[in-house]
Amino acid sequence: MQSILIVEDSATMRSLLASSLEELESAVKIVEAESGFEALRILPRESFDLIVTDINMPDINGLELVSFIRRNEKYADIPLVIVSTEGSDRDREKGLRLGADAYMVKPFDPEMLRQVVLDLLAGRHEER
Amino acid sequence: MAAEKSNRKSQGSDAKAEKTKAKENHEFVTEAEEILERMFEDLSDLQEQRNGAGEINPDLVNQIFRSAHTLKGLAGMFGLDTIGHLAHRFEDILDGLRLGRISFNSPAALLLDEGLALLAILMTQLEHGDGSDAQAAQAFIEQIDAAIDASAPQRTDELDALDIDSSLLRALTEYEEHRLRESIHRGRNIGLVDSVFEISAFEEGLSELSSAVREVGEVVSTLPSPGDAPESEIRFSLLVATDIDAGELRERLDYPDTIVQSVWNVSGAAGSTSATVDDAMPVDPNGSAGEAPLVVDGSDGASSEESTDADSLASSLSWSNPGGASELESLRSISETVRVDIRKLDELMNLVGDLVIQRNAISGLATRLATDSQTAKIGAELAKTSKNLDRKLKELQSRVLDVRMVPLRQIFEKLSRVNRRLRRDLGKEIELEFSGADTELDKLIVEQLVDPLVHIVRNSLDHAIESAEERLAAGKPEAGRIRINAVQRGNHIVIEVEDDGRGMDVEAIRVRAIENGMISEDEALTRGELLNLAFEAGLSTRDEVSSISGRGVGMDIVRSNLAEMGGMVELASTEGRGTTVTITLPITLAIIQALIVRTGTERFAIPINSVLETMAVEPDEIGRSEGREVLNLRGEPLLLRRLGEEFEIEGASPEERQFAVVLGMGEQRLGLLVDRLEGQRDAVIKPIKGPIQSIRGISGATELGDHGAILVIDVSAIVGDAVRRWEAA
């Protein structure tokens, strides 16, 4: 079973992201982290096929998390989706340049999120 | 007033619409006025800060931004486009200021005051029903647009001058970038603090480091990086803006594995002198700052108290005297202990739990393979391997458990100290006797047990034990006596605190409880029920609040503290003779072996240490005695109870062959009849969360790895109830 990590500090938003992804055709396992720090703690313990992260979070921001993941050999290949309220073009550009695979602005369309996630999960599969 | 004016202007059929409109405008103005007032105030504060030498408070800018945003929304709701557009431009300017795209001295920023004045005029016109001056507003909006363009970033990129790895800059949000630029503008020094932490427990150390930084400056950004050993370590780079120089910062952040570099100082030189603070230091700041550090003893004999002291001595030496490495060496060789954060052990325990669940799955597979004739051979081999794995896992489990277990002696020593001190203060002579000091309990439980136990003993010392004169008059020895006894019973520890004091006055409790409205006057309560009222909040039988036990922690807190750990507390007291408080606690919150049984559609887990044996029982083997079902077990009658009846389970099949699970609790025996036995599993008992706090006969639930919960049977309750009913009959 493929496994997805959701990093988001708002409980409601986290729950929404999780329930959107639980409706994927193929069953996925969803792990939730309520902060960047928690994500850092969880990452070494499990292997993930995809990560969805928010940008504005209290401890470390999503860009910092993306940067960390891309510079760590162990996680560098994991597809990353940023879902953020931050509509700023610069942040979007930064996110993508740091190595995020997709950037979605809240409020997100669950179907679109599922499409993006499915494509990324499949794309990774083909590469191997 | 507004209504009058609009009436005068209105004519014919438009009158009504005009009137509504005026009313709406009035509504808008009332609300908008408040916002405008706040903006005036904030803007004048901003003006002051801009003129003064001080720094502009970013929160103030954010606040004006929010006001403009609210005003825009409000205007939109009332369909007031001109005001809406103007507020929107305001928002643009403030957003630019907030993110540093526009400077405070730029033409656009200077238009803020004028714009606000225009907004005020537009609103007065609206209130008075005069046609608003849309043209003036439009002209002004154009002026703002031009100014914003002119104010566009004259960005001399300060950030390029910083001596920082670009990966750090790339991960800054736009707002953080701005804070960084702003700090440079303000003549602050920018430092980079690099520190490496254990990945499993980085948060505490990091938050300690961050708060140390916040005492002297601002943490602009916290960037995690893989450590040199990415599996176990994580590095954090903190970008810090501060007024103190790098040398001073370095002194303040004197932590192990921490490097402070200057990436920008006021003179402009980006020095990269770095100093490592004694990399070889053995003491982990996480450990020394952590809660409830646990001492894991490598040499079996040494008392753990001693080694704690040796360790903290070592750490204090190393912190105050970084050069004293040789002293450190010698201390290290004496004590072969490692301080471990108990949370690390929790993680280890969880991992073991996960492994156990995986092993359950493997043995399930082995059984399936073994039943198919084609794969029987592989199945048998797999079963054998699984058994070996099982043995090793059990060993691992008990070793990890061992590490968590500490003797009660630690608490007893603490109680002795409390007694010595109180003896002086109270002028009472009291002997404290202990037994069972070697009884071991989970470290976490011991930690949480200290306060309730100290409280119970204090209560006895303070209230229960009489003065020497009173005691002599009552024919008791002059010195009071408190005996504390700990014994292990199965998976539980029982701790009794017994005093020979005056005992509890049950009548006084009743009177007090009636006064407090806890019971009614004619309520008939047994002696035990009355005694246990002492655990309810707001009941104390002594009026005075003494400095000794009147510390705000009543017996009600004692009870709830113990209940949190899955324990219970009971009182027994004989007036004039003394009181006994009995605490019952689980030894550990960890894994037990459970027998899984099925009746009808439902499964239950029974802790295996209460199961004496199991057997198949044919319907005709079941006899009756005194109205109850019994089984002849090797010549002795065994009382039977059907699980299906006990829990009213549908679909139980009593007319078929059943299995008897023979349960033993002390001297009592009970045969529990179930439909099927489904094997043994390791189970982690968890409390059931929700509105129904406790269910007679159920002690908790466990997960079986397949998403479902399965209830764990409380053997002592089931056996006790059945035997009591039998004896009563």
Added chain:
Amino acid sequence: MNESHPQRSKLDANWEGLARGAADAWMSDVDESGSEICRELLVFELEGSAYAIAVERVREIIRMREMTRLPRCPDWMLGVIALRGEVVEVVDLAKCLGLAVREPDRSRRIIVLHGDFDRVTGILVDSVSEVYRAPEESIMPAQSLDFGAVSEVCRRGEQFISILDPDIALGFPNV
């Protein structure tokens, strides 16, 4: 794009609304210094009526799943579920409120509530509709209906939303 999954698109409409609501609520944090004081409510449906509970008391929303029955419990106690290492009781809210009760089916949702002292309770509802920012002035105390579970009522246009007292919802003691 959803033509082949009509049942899902209906669901999505729900979730999309919810997502919008939550995101709007998130973004309108900016407005907090503004004049209107609002309360964030999670709105859900039960037997055709709208109910709500304070968002901050909602821990998560999960789909209906298999439950383990609890013996010796009143009929409003549906049973327990295992949820990420915890075992949580699930309450049949309809029964508690004295409404008609239908069989739990897979389309229903469990709202997991949390509170002080590590309290957790699941409540079974028909569907979850949105996060609604209710202006404080639209909320009034409820006339003592049932047993006090509905503490307040929020008026939204023509519609009334019954707001559950989160502590009673968590506790449902001796209904």
